[in-house]
Amino acid sequence: MTAARAITEPAFLVLTALVDAPRHGYGIAQEVERLSEGRVQLKIGTLYGVLDRLAADGFVAADREEVRQGRLRRYYRLTDEGARALEEEAVRLADNARRAVERLRLRQAGGFA
Template identity: 75%
Template structure:
């Protein structure tokens, strides 16, 4: 996933898993919190993202637990996932810097 940019949902799912493994609903809640409520993942979207991240070996199944008669799958960030997240964070920061520099230059030229 390092050769192409990462989708925002993938970026936020990886970010949600940085501190500890989480189950699906926990990931949904953390992504919503991280995005300030701007991104609310639907279950189908979440598991599509998790499937792609698992196929790329950026996340892995950590464990399964029975909870109220249902199986909860917990996912964890892999080392490759942490590396990909770091690369994407750097790429995004560089893009933000470029945009801000250009906007400052535009403002300085009186084009505001």
């Protein structure tokens, strides 16, 4: 495993998509689109690039394989390490958002010149 990299928005959304259940490639792409309210639409090449990085960092792992209508589906699950990394990133983003909101409220209240 190589040193963990910064978690990008697509990687954050892929990890979030895997929190409740293992998902296969297209299922992850669908869930990411739903989570981002249509803003992030992962192309297949991009999705697998993100999955490769997350797997190399130990944040996701292959779960099982299924064949549906003659097509292979490989499911991916969130690892414990991935869940920890996602939580840390979520807390960091939430802190940033909270500080931004506090400052904006101060500005609206005339606290900033």
